[in-house]
Amino acid sequence: MATIYDVAKAAGVSPKTVSRVMNGDAPVNQATREAVERAMATLNYVPSSAARTMRSQRSGLIGMITGAISTTHQFEDAGLPEIYLVQGAQRVIDQSNRTLLIADSGGQAERIPTLLQTFREHRVEGILYVAEYHREVTLPDSLRDLPIVLVNCFDADGTPCILPDDEGGQFALVDGLIRRGHQRIAYLTLPEHQAACSLRVAGYRRAHAHHGIAVDERLVQVGALPSPTHEYDLLWDALDRVLKAEPTVICCANDKMAMRVYGLLRDRGVAIPQQMSVAGYDDYRMIAEHLHPGLTSAELPYAAMGARAADKLLRLINGTPKSGEPSRELVSAPVAWRDSVLTRDGNVTQLNSRRRET
Amino acid sequence: MATIYDVAKAAGVSPKTVSRVMNGDAPVNQATREAVERAMATLNYVPSSAARTMRSQRSGLIGMITGAISTTHQFEDAGLPEIYLVQGAQRVIDQSNRTLLIADSGGQAERIPTLLQTFREHRVEGILYVAEYHREVTLPDSLRDLPIVLVNCFDADGTPCILPDDEGGQFALVDGLIRRGHQRIAYLTLPEHQAACSLRVAGYRRAHAHHGIAVDERLVQVGALPSPTHEYDLLWDALDRVLKAEPTVICCANDKMAMRVYGLLRDRGVAIPQQMSVAGYDDYRMIAEHLHPGLTSAELPYAAMGARAADKLLRLINGTPKSGEPSRELVSAPVAWRDSVLTRDGNVTQLNSRRRET
DNA sequence: CGATGTCATGACATCGGTGTCATGAATGAA
DNA sequence: TTCATTCATGACACCGATGTCATGACATCG
Numbered sequence: 001m002a003t004i005y006d007v008a009k010a011a012g013v014s015p016k017t018v019s020r021v022m023n024g025d026a027p028v029n030q031a032t033r034e035a036v037e038r039a040m041a042t043l044n045y046v047p048s049s050a051a052r053t054m055r056s057q058r059s060g061l062i063g064m065i066t067g068a069i070s071t072t073h074q075f076e077d078a079g080l081p082e083i084y085l086v087q088g089a090q091r092v093i094d095q096s097n098r099t100l101l102i103a104d105s106g107g108q109a110e111r112i113p114t115l116l117q118t119f120r121e122h123r124v125e126g127i128l129y130v131a132e133y134h135r136e137v138t139l140p141d142s143l144r145d146l147p148i149v150l151v152n153c154f155d156a157d158g159t160p161c162i163l164p165d166d167e168g169g170q171f172a173l174v175d176g177l178i179r180r181g182h183q184r185i186a187y188l189t190l191p192e193h194q195a196a197c198s199l200r201v202a203g204y205r206r207a208h209a210h211h212g213i214a215v216d217e218r219l220v221q222v223g224a225l226p227s228p229t230h231e232y233d234l235l236w237d238a239l240d241r242v243l244k245a246e247p248t249v250i251c252c253a254n255d256k257m258a259m260r261v262y263g264l265l266r267d268r269g270v271a272i273p274q275q276m277s278v279a280g281y282d283d284y285r286m287i288a289e290h291l292h293p294g295l296t297s298a299e300l301p302y303a304a305m306g307a308r309a310a311d312k313l314l315r316l317i318n319g320t321p322k323s324g325e326p327s328r329e330l331v332s333a334p335v336a337w338r339d340s341v342l343t344r345d346g347n348v349t350q351l352n353s354r355r356r357e358t
Numbered sequence: 359m360a361t362i363y364d365v366a367k368a369a370g371v372s373p374k375t376v377s378r379v380m381n382g383d384a385p386v387n388q389a390t391r392e393a394v395e396r397a398m399a400t401l402n403y404v405p406s407s408a409a410r411t412m413r414s415q416r417s418g419l420i421g422m423i424t425g426a427i428s429t430t431h432q433f434e435d436a437g438l439p440e441i442y443l444v445q446g447a448q449r450v451i452d453q454s455n456r457t458l459l460i461a462d463s464g465g466q467a468e469r470i471p472t473l474l475q476t477f478r479e480h481r482v483e484g485i486l487y488v489a490e491y492h493r494e495v496t497l498p499d500s501l502r503d504l505p506i507v508l509v510n511c512f513d514a515d516g517t518p519c520i521l522p523d524d525e526g527g528q529f530a531l532v533d534g535l536i537r538r539g540h541q542r543i544a545y546l547t548l549p550e551h552q553a554a555c556s557l558r559v560a561g562y563r564r565a566h567a568h569h570g571i572a573v574d575e576r577l578v579q580v581g582a583l584p585s586p587t588h589e590y591d592l593l594w595d596a597l598d599r600v601l602k603a604e605p606t607v608i609c610c611a612n613d614k615m616a617m618r619v620y621g622l623l624r625d626r627g628v629a630i631p632q633q634m635s636v637a638g639y640d641d642y643r644m645i646a647e648h649l650h651p652g653l654t655s656a657e658l659p660y661a662a663m664g665a666r667a668a669d670k671l672l673r674l675i676n677g678t679p680k681s682g683e684p685s686r687e688l689v690s691a692p693v694a695w696r697d698s699v700l701t702r703d704g705n706v707t708q709l710n711s712r713r714r715e716t
Numbered sequence: 717c718g719a720t721g722t723c724a725t726g727a728c729a730t731c732g733g734t735g736t737c738a739t740g741a742a743t744g745a746a
Numbered sequence: 747t748t749c750a751t752t753c754a755t756g757a758c759a760c761c762g763a764t765g766t767c768a769t770g771a772c773a774t775c776g
Contacts, residue, residue, distance in 0.1 A: 056731085286642065
């Protein structure tokens with residue numbers, strides 16, 4: 001592998017001049033520059049980031065730690081759309097001429113110290129700490145000395161974080177339902193004590209308040225997803241209870257639940273959306289676009305969150321936070337309206353024309 | 359940040375001895391070792407991988423390039439389960455005391471040269487080149503000089519690769535259907551010219567041949583998924599044609615299509631699985647486990663492929679390929695049998711008991 | 717015309733580890 | 747006892763960049 005010395009010799013200049021050509025940190029004669037560039041091309045020269053890091057004490061690496069805090073999800077694949085987070089963050093980080101180093105703990109919390117050790121050895125300049133679902137976390141003390149941004153999670157110490165606007169998203173969805181003529185809107189929540197769940201329910205309630213509609217509490221029920229501990233029946237029962245309150249639309253805590261509700265409703269001979277509209281949350285396109293009819297869902301904006309988090313972290317590293325920048329930032333996203341929701345126009349009901357949001 | 363010199367001074371030894379304690383490459387007196395370890399702990403010493411890389415000419419980095427070859431998938435999120443690939447590969451790579459460097463092109467092929475340049479600057483020891491779906495690729499010449507393993511793709515030059523056993527998986531699924539009493543098995547393929555599609559159809563045919571059943575060609579139809587170019591109707595029509603041939607089960611080219619088929623069948627008042635069994639392919643658990651009833655599907659073993667690929671790459675790097683190791687390796691996986699498939703016992707039909715495969 | 721400044725370049729040290737070789741002490745074999 | 751090994755350790759150079767400082771050639775200014 002060619003070094004800067006080889007290039008210097010081939011171009012008949014000193015290594016330092018080659019360095020100057022690469023970094024543009026001092027004027028270089030045009031002819032010299034061209035000679036150096038030719039030599040670099042001929043020798044297929046690629047500078048060594050190790051050497052550069054050593055001398056400059058800047059690694060140009062950002063560490064991302066994902067699946068970090070799982071309580072052994074043997075069943076859940078909640079973290080799956082994290083790939084979008086990675087893409088969002090990577091775009092921003094590449095622009096700052098840095099490289100993203102990703103460590104996935106695969107849900108094994110005990111591996112985290114090892115991964116952090118690796119990050120430290122590589123002298124990462126900052127860390128993005130990603131949770132698989134919106135929740136509170138407690139950071140290990142060993143992280144205190146590095147610039148860090150939490151993504152999809154927050155802690156009690158006010159560490160900078162980027163969160164999805166679950167309350168606002170659910171508000172927008174339910175607001176849209178009401179504007180489309182729905183008055184009796186059911187909500188199936190999850191039993192878990194997740195931040196996302198309670199925020200979404202809060203958004204549901206605020207939308208009702210906003211339109212001056214009282215919430216019939218029979219319309220709000222706790223469902224569940226299949227898991228080793230609770231059986232399907234929980235959702236079946238919740239659906240049963242909620243149907244007694246005669247809703248025209250059922251909002252589900254997430255897309256997975258909505259997918260099950262499709263099946264359960266149809267088992268009862270209820271046509272979607274003619275007899276019952278359904279909405280989800282997350283807008284996992286793999287689900288929402290491919291269900292029939294297409295599922296209306298509030299987007300969980302992973303890509304945007306990744307980008308925002310990277311942006312915030314870079315400012316932390318550079319010591320240039322915007323003045324008055326809050327430590328906690330919410331990321332909103334539009335609702336994707338699809339055919340699972342019927343517009344109720346007075347007594348007449350009509351199908352939405354099929355549309356996609358970009 | 360403490361260096362090896364600081365540790366050496368604190369422990370009253372030479373830097374080289376500290377190095378020996380860390381690497382265990384030469385005997386060190388027990389008392390000395392403990393003194394050094396105390397000093398490292400006190401100073402919070404973390405060795406610099408940059409310095410180590412520079413001296414030893416081994417970076418300990420493996421590059422993975424994903425979403426590498428997309429033809430701008432504005433619509434597809436095919437690459438989503440790649441996260442499993444990452445986890446599989448990372449597990450193996452960590453064990454070899456190396457670190458995985460991931461670059462995601464986000465489907466923008468023009469970004470690949472930049473990403474490769476970054477890999478080179480970091481002196482990665484080898485590359486995992488991941489395609490989002492099983493296909494043939496052509497490698498840029500600039501990759502020729504690095505150990506490389508293709509994942510989920512192959513090229514014309516016989517570059518080492520890891521592929522899913524689509525033919526075998528579909529064979530196992532259809533074989534299982536026949537053993538469960540099905541004789542008229544429909545197959546909905548995709549119009550795309552993907553390696554996966556034709557292999558799966560081949561497996562379908564081989565299973566029939568294996569049991570001496572002739573394939574009624576009306577049972578094999580080309581469907582499609584929603585996209586900007588073809589409308590839903592394509593799948594509707596295909597389903598229409600296939601139903602005329604009176605199947606007892608419909609196999610779909612993948613889980614997304616199966617999800618749509620659930621909706622389309624139910625629109626026609628066909629109960630799943632009582633009146634029609636359905637099977638998918640990929641076993642995206644986000645879909646297969648949460649559909650109601652649970653979707654029977656052949657697993658696309660991403661995690662295992664990631665692990666196998668990493669393993670193969672490490673052997674390439676170490677120059678210790680197993681003797682007679684084929685350059686192309688297929689990874690098989692079991693079929694996940696769920697409630698969407700009815701067992702037809704003579705004239706009597708029965709539901710599978712609900713079960714999960716681990 | 718001499719002083720000063722800018723341009724273009726090179727010599728040299730340095731970042732933090734590890735490979736090589738040397739050295740002295742202890743141990744075992746002849 | 748003496749020579750050969752093994753053990754335990756240190757001195758020193760080196761990996762490949764870049765920061766600092768020095769230098770010579772011109773250009774500019776008063």
